[in-house]
Amino acid sequence: MKVSKWEKMVALSDEGSCELDVWPHLSALTSDAISRTAFGSNYREGMRIFQLQKEQAELAVQALNSVYIPGSR
Secondary structure, three states, X not given: OOHHXXXXXXXXXXXXXXXXXXXXXXXXXXXXXXXXXXXXXXXXXHHHHHHHHHHHHHHHHHHHHOOOOOOOO
């Protein structure tokens, strides 16, 4: 999202100022930059890669929590 869109949102408010939630936009920007740099892909492909990495990390934690090492418990 461009800053000009944020400026328009502020201009439309009654007080001339307002709170904007910029987190989703910053997240999208950084995801796009990382995916283009690391994988040479666009935002959508990068988001899919990040989602798969998140799922993989969750599965790895589950697997590590289910390992039984004799004498450890």
